[in-house]
Amino acid sequence: MRDEDERPRRLTRAETKARTRALLLEAAAQVFARKGFAGASVDDIAESAGFSTGALYSNFASKDELFVELLSKRSGSRLAEAAEIVSDRSGSVEDEQALLSRLLVDVAGEDMDLAPLQAEFWLYAIRRPEFQERMAAQFRANRDALSTVLADRAKERGQSGDVPFDGVATVVMALFQGLVQLRRMDPELVPENLYGDAVHWLFSGLSAAHRAKD
Amino acid sequence: MRDEDERPRRLTRAETKARTRALLLEAAAQVFARKGFAGASVDDIAESAGFSTGALYSNFASKDELFVELLSKRSGSRLAEAAEIVSDRSGSVEDEQALLSRLLVDVAGEDMDLAPLQAEFWLYAIRRPEFQERMAAQFRANRDALSTVLADRAKERGQSGDVPFDGVATVVMALFQGLVQLRRMDPELVPENLYGDAVHWLFSGLSAAHRAKD
DNA sequence: GTCTATAAGACGATAGAC
DNA sequence: GTCTATCGTCTTATAGAC
Incomplete structure (x- = not known):
């Protein structure tokens, strides 16, 4: 449970997660725009953001939730x-x-x-x-x-x-x-x-x- | 190969095929409108028109061709x-x-x-x-x-x-x-x-x- | 918190019976 | 000309390693 880095972390755990979320949302906007909601796969989105599908699902409950989140922000x-x-x-x-x-x-x-x-x-x-x-x-x-x-x-x-x-x-x-x-x-x-x-x-x-x- | 109906057919073969095409196009318009191009499956469309996927593919080369045909007519x-x-x-x-x-x-x-x-x-x-x-x-x-x-x-x-x-x-x-x-x-x-x-x-x-x- | 691997199913399209 | 059955692929979502 100890962190390997002893100097003050530049990003807290919550911050890195927020950053991942933001990157995923950004990628999702692009992929949904290019392929449509049904045409875009979660693999496309995760890969385009530089993550795996597992990372995506640890940040968003479903493809729908991701899309709705986008709708709210943009x-x-x-x-x-x-x-x-x-x-x-x-x-x-x-x-x-x-x-x-x-x-x-x-x-x-x-x-x-x-x-x-x-x-x-x-x-x-x-x-x-x-x-x-x-x-x-x-x-x-x-x-x-x-x-x-x-x-x-x-x-x-x-x-x-x-x-x-x-x-x-x-x-x-x-x-x-x-x-x-x-x-x-x-x-x-x-x-x-x-x-x-x-x-x-x-x-x-x-x-x-x-x-x-x- | 003989028709069971001896009286003159009301519809020639070409006419029934044209009718099938028209029914498929009509159903396709509805299903594409309701579920989107990517979200609609060819099974949905064929079934909605009262046919099988095989019948659909004998009338249209692909899902894309069916959609484009719609775009031209409507x-x-x-x-x-x-x-x-x-x-x-x-x-x-x-x-x-x-x-x-x-x-x-x-x-x-x-x-x-x-x-x-x-x-x-x-x-x-x-x-x-x-x-x-x-x-x-x-x-x-x-x-x-x-x-x-x-x-x-x-x-x-x-x-x-x-x-x-x-x-x-x-x-x-x-x-x-x-x-x-x-x-x-x-x-x-x-x-x-x-x-x-x-x-x-x-x-x-x-x-x-x-x-x-x- | 993110990864790899995989489960369970839906998809487009084809082949062969009739 | 239409149907049934099936192929191979891709899908969303999850489970367990790290």
Whole structure:
């Protein structure tokens, strides 16, 4: 039971285990994204992380638990950035469009695993009623954050009213997801600035519809 | 070798085979939608169609071929309806919104297999470069059809110009996909008329942006 | 806490009877 | 043209060495 190393350990036992867990989760994200939930084997994941299946099962009860853990951690990583962009009133409208478009291009092009992983999460959730509500709650939280930002911005600009911010936030997020998927299929289908343009059209159409009611 | 039925056969041999193929494809669509491509077994599919695996393999070379066949047949089944709605100038703008929203509600709610199947197609395609282009071409064909309809409508209304109809069509389709997925996750996230509203906002914002440039 | 080895079963696909 | 039976492989998860 004694440790062979007498000098102070750099990593405690709990820390090395946490590190193993983190490495396994990272590898799992990649393998699940590349082969899908059913298509990925636990051997793939463990080996890709540099461990054995035994090590994996000492950290996670099952393949499902590993996947669900991922779903919990990797929820609104990128959406926070979008909310930040929209809430930042220092830039011009053109800057905002450019930044939103850039975000979409990044998600579709650079973080190659995110979009397929999100699709796997969605499929997993709609097939298991017990997780459907959990994922819906996650989305609602994200939407509420964006919705609040939109409402604040509208108030600052003196646009009073009955604008359905929740609906607009939902549309902005759904469009993002849809365009990311299309751009992953063929980048030429979704030009660099299409998302920014679309959000711009949406907002100006929205404020027009709102003004008309005054 | 003789048929036990002496009266003229209702189905020729080729017809029964075609019928078997059709039944297998139908069952495959359901099982793939419910369990995913990797998660579905050929036994599941054959049994669900009322045949054995041997019968399946006498009609399809492999599980992959069966899936790809599905992908080819079930492409733009619903998009044609959307194009029809947009191209139909007999109704009011309100009718158009209502019809588009209804279409989304139908796809998300009634044809329960379509959305997950589409997601499986997308995942399958982005993981296999050789099919990615085929699916992209399918999307482009659908987009072009919608784009043409939009351009015609704009011309009729005397809106000249530099409107990027391809981009608008892409946005309308991406938004549809995104909202369908959200509504499948939780119907309350996507109210009945959100899609129609969003398309309306989009178009009025678009024509505003266009007028501004004149 | 992580490894090797293995259990128990499901998988895709094939061969041969009918 | 479809069925039954089976091959070889890969799967998730566990047990015991270290």
